[in-house]
Amino acid sequence: MNAPEQIVLIRQHLIDPEVCIRCNTCEETCPIDAITHDGRNYVVDPAVCNGCNACISPCPTGSIDHWRTLPRSAAYSLEEQFSWDELPPQQDVPEDSAVETPAETAVEQALAEGMQINAAVSPTSAIAPWSAAHPYINLYLNKNPVTATVAGNYRLTAADTESDIHHIVLDFGNQFFPILEGQSIGIIPPGLDENGKPHYIRMYSVASPRGGEREGYNNLSLTVKRVVSDHEGRAVRGIGSNYLCDLQKGDQVQVTGPFGANYLMPNHAGSNILMICTGTGSAPMRAMTEHRRRMFARGQPLDGKLMLFFGARTPEELPYFGPLLKLPPAFIDMHLAFSRQPDQPRAYVQDKIREAGTAVTELLGGDTYVYICGLKGMEAGVMEALREACAASGMDWAALHAKMVKEGRFHVETY
Numbered sequence: 001m002n003a004p005e006q007i008v009l010i011r012q013h014l015i016d017p018e019v020c021i022r023c024n025t026c027e028e029t030c031p032i033d034a035i036t037h038d039g040r041n042y043v044v045d046p047a048v049c050n051g052c053n054a055c056i057s058p059c060p061t062g063s064i065d066h067w068r069t070l071p072r073s074a075a076y077s078l079e080e081q082f083s084w085d086e087l088p089p090q091q092d093v094p095e096d097s098a099v100e101t102p103a104e105t106a107v108e109q110a111l112a113e114g115m116q117i118n119a120a121v122s123p124t125s126a127i128a129p130w131s132a133a134h135p136y137i138n139l140y141l142n143k144n145p146v147t148a149t150v151a152g153n154y155r156l157t158a159a160d161t162e163s164d165i166h167h168i169v170l171d172f173g174n175q176f177f178p179i180l181e182g183q184s185i186g187i188i189p190p191g192l193d194e195n196g197k198p199h200y201i202r203m204y205s206v207a208s209p210r211g212g213e214r215e216g217y218n219n220l221s222l223t224v225k226r227v228v229s230d231h232e233g234r235a236v237r238g239i240g241s242n243y244l245c246d247l248q249k250g251d252q253v254q255v256t257g258p259f260g261a262n263y264l265m266p267n268h269a270g271s272n273i274l275m276i277c278t279g280t281g282s283a284p285m286r287a288m289t290e291h292r293r294r295m296f297a298r299g300q301p302l303d304g305k306l307m308l309f310f311g312a313r314t315p316e317e318l319p320y321f322g323p324l325l326k327l328p329p330a331f332i333d334m335h336l337a338f339s340r341q342p343d344q345p346r347a348y349v350q351d352k353i354r355e356a357g358t359a360v361t362e363l364l365g366g367d368t369y370v371y372i373c374g375l376k377g378m379e380a381g382v383m384e385a386l387r388e389a390c391a392a393s394g395m396d397w398a399a400l401h402a403k404m405v406k407e408g409r410f411h412v413e414t415y
Contacts, residue, residue, distance in 0.1 A: 007071050008071065008072045009069050009070060009071055009072065010046065010069070010070065010071075010072045010075060011051075011067050011068075011069050012044075012046050012049075012067065012068050012069075012070060012075055012076060013034075013044045013046075013049050013051065013066070013067055014043075014044060014066045014067065014068055014076065014081065014087055015035075015041070015042050015043060015044060015063055015064055015066065015081075016063040016066050016086075016087050017040075017041045017042075017063075017084050017085060017086065017087070017200075018063075018085070018086050018087075018141060018142040018143065019061050019062065019063035019138075019141055019142065019201075019256075020041070020042055020061065020063040020064075020200065021060070021061055021063075021186060021200060021201050021202065021203045022037070022042060022200055023060065023203065023415065024037070024042075025055075025058050025059060025060065026042060026055040026058070026059055026064050027042065029054055029055045029058050030054060030055050031052065031054055032048060032049075032050060032052070033048065034048035034049040034050070035055065036078070038082050039194075039195070040082065040193075040195060040197070041081060041082050041084060043078050043081035043082060044081070045078055046075040046076070046077075057126035057262070058124070058126075060184060060203060060259050060260060060413075061138070061186070061203070061259050062137070062138055062259075066087060068087075068088065068090055068091070069090065069091075070091050076088070085197065123379075123383070123401070123405065123410070123412060124405065124410060124411055124412035125262060125404070125405050125406075125407075125408045125409065125410050125411050126262060126405075127262060127408040128261060128262045128263075128264045128408055129264060129265070129266035129267075129271070129369055129408050129409065130266075130407075130408060131266045131267040131268040131271070132180070132264035132265065132266055132267060132408075133180055133210070133264070133267055135180050135183060135258065135260065135261050135264060136178045136258055137183075137257075137258055137259060137260065137261050138257070138258075138259070139176070139177070139257070139258065140177075140255065140256045140257060141256050142188065142198075142201065142256060145188055145254040145255055145256050146172065146175050146177060146254075146255050146256075147175075147252050147253070147254060147255070148170035148171060148172050148177075148252070148253050148255050149170070149171045149173065149250065149251070149252055149253075150168065150169070150170060150171075150247045150248065150249050150250060150251045150252070150253065151169040151170065151171040151213075151219055151249065152167075152168070152169040152249060153166055153167075153168050153169070153245070153247050153248065153249065154166065154167045154168075155167075156223070156319045156320065157316060157317050157318075157319065158316035158317070160316075161314070161316045161317045162317075163225065163279070163312075163313070163317040164225065164226040164228075164245065165223065165224065165225045165226075165279070165280060165317075165319050166223075166224050166225075166226070166244065166245045167207070167221055167222075167223060167319070167320075168221060168222045168224055168244055168245075168247065169208075169213050169214075169219055169220070169221045170219060170220055170221070170222070170253060170255065171217070171218065171219040172218045172219065172220075172255075173218060174218070175218070177218065177220075177255070177257075177258070178210070178258070179206050179208070179210060179220050179258050180210050180258075180264055180265075181206075181209055181210060181264065181265045181284060181287035181288045181291050182205075182260060182263040182264045182265055182284045182287065182288070182371070182411075183205075183206055183257070183258045183259060183260040183263075183264070184203045184204060184205045184206060184257060184258070184259045184260050185203070185204060185206060185220070185222075185255055185256065185257035185258055185259065186201035186202065186203050186204075186255065186256035186257050186259065187201060187202050187203075187204060187240055187243075187244060187253060187254070187255060187256075188201050188254040188255075188256065189202065189239050189240050189243045190243070190254075193239075199239055199240075201256050202239070202240030202241075203257075203259060204222045204223075204224060204240075204244075204283070205222075205223070205280075205281075205283035205284045205287075205373070205413070206220050206221070206222065206258075206283065206284070206287055207220075207221045207222055207223045207282075207283035207284070207286045207287055208220045208221040208286075208287055208290065209287050209288075209290045209291035209294065210291065211291075211294065215294065222244065222283065223280045223282060223283040223286070223319055224241055224244045224245055224280065225241060225279060225280045226238065226241050226242055226245040227241040227242065228242075262408070262411065263284065263371070263411045263413055265287075265288045265291065265369070265371075266369050268304075269300075269301055269302050269303050269304060270303040270304050270367055271304040271367050271368070271369055272304045272305045272306070272307070272363050272366055272367060272368040272369070273288060273292075273304065273305075273306050273307070273368070273369050273371065274307045274360070274363055274364070274368055274369070274370045274371070275288065275289070275306070275307065275308045275309070275310075275371050276308075276309045276349055276353070276370070276371070276372045276373075276374075276378075276382055277308075277309070277310055277311070277349075277371075277372070277373045277374050278310070278311040278312065278349060278374035278375055278378055279311075279312060279319070279374055279375070280319065280374075281372075281373035281374030281375070281413070281414075282310060282319050282320060282373070283373070284371065284373055284413070285308060285310070285371065285373065286319075286320055288371070289306065289308070289327070289332065292306060292331075293327065293331065296331050304367070305333065305363060306331065306332040306333065307332070307333040307334075307335075307356075307359070307360070307363055308324075308332055308333070308334045308335065309335045309337065309349040309352050309353055309356075310324070310334070310335070310336050310337070310349070311336075311337040311338070311339065311347075311348055311349040311352075311374070311378075312336075312337075312338060312339075313338065313339050313340035314338055314340050314341055315336075315338060315341075318336065318338075321336075324336075333356075333359065335349075335352040335353075335355070335356055336352075337349050337351060337352045348378075348381065349378065349381075349382060349385075350378075350381035350382050350384065350385035351385075353382065353385040353386065353389060354385050354388060354389060357388070357389035357392055357393070358389075358392075358393065360386070360389050361389050361390055361392075361393040361395055364386075364390065364395070364400065365395070368404075368409065369409045369410075369411070370404065370409065370410045370411065371411050371412075372411070372412045372413070372414065373412075373413045373414065374414060374415075375414060375415065376414040376415060378414065379412065379414055386401075
């Protein structure tokens with residue numbers, strides 16, 4: 001009599017459609033193109049995924065880190081995953097089944113094709129600074145959002161400018177919603193999308209420090225730009241941004257989060273912080289700066305230095321321009337870049353980094369943490385400017401960058 005055929009199981013990698021914010025980070029990160037998307041969901045192809053985990057740490061919400069063990073013959077197809085509104089439960093599996101992990105498949109393929117199994121080192125740290133406070137994450141998700149009340153909504157940019165950026169304050173009352181500088185929250189816009197399904201969450205960096213926008217109150221602030229066109233200049237209406245920018249004081253908002261366990265500021269007083277941002281990428285920088293400013297105002301010892309490179313088209317389109325000018329030079333070394341100033345040559349943050357090259361490399365040589373936030377197009381220019389500044393000072397930027405990434409001292413959030 002023939003022995004029964006052993007069932008081979010796989011550990012299938014899946015993305016939670018309830019938590020995913022459709023930011024495309026996972027698809028861009030995957031080194032073997034195992035992740036794809038349609039108009040609604042991001043999914044993982046079980047025939048391609050090799051379990052390298054390159055996509056895990058960059059995901060801002062943790063929606064990427066889900067697995068189901070099931071027979072290889074019953075693996076969830078792309079079509080099934082595209083149709084999901086939530087993840088399926090774990091199935092019961094036979095105890096005597098053989099489990100084939102994606103990593104095992106990856107090893108076999110690598111040996112056969114001479115491929116490198118692990119993805120290249122990411123240019124951003126996958127760990128938080130060693131002294132960062134412990135973050136709370138994923139306390140509220142789509143199934144159990146928390147309700148916040150709008151305490152204020154103020155336009156930050158001049159009324160006659162094209163860039164409509166708002167400072168929005170959300171109050172959580174007696175509800176537990178702790179936030180650290182660098183973390184984000186999710187907003188659930190009301191209504192349904194074109195498929196008749198609830199809108200997925202939109203994520204925004206918090207612009208206020210851990211003590212609240214108004215110190216001692218259970219609130220936080222966001223920096224939101226009203227989206228009326230895409231990157232190619234075509235007219236679009238951003239669902240989340242227009243919803244938020246149109247909110248009135250007293251309105252209620254469904255919030256998820258907090259999100260983010262890596263992009264956090266260091267807590268030890270001797271740490272230097274180098275911040276590079278454009279537009280609404282200033283939100284986490286404002287949070288970090290305000291936390292340090294409050295410490296500075298209380299006379300608490302601060303041996304570390306702050307350096308900020310902040311870019312916009314004009315001063316009128318730079319969020320928080322007025323308050324920034326009130327910060328004393330003894331507190332922060334500030335470099336503002338404007339690319340559309342009348343009668344002035346165009347200047348971008350990378351240009352200002354080059355101009356301040358010596359000061360930048362002196363800071364990089366110490367106990368320094370780098371934070372970059374803004375449009376993805378800025379990354380290449382910033383990295384090249386840092387490389388040039390280091391080369392001029394006799395420093396090996398490639399080696400320094402790799403060391404900072406490994407030590408949780410180089411953090412990037414671009415979109």
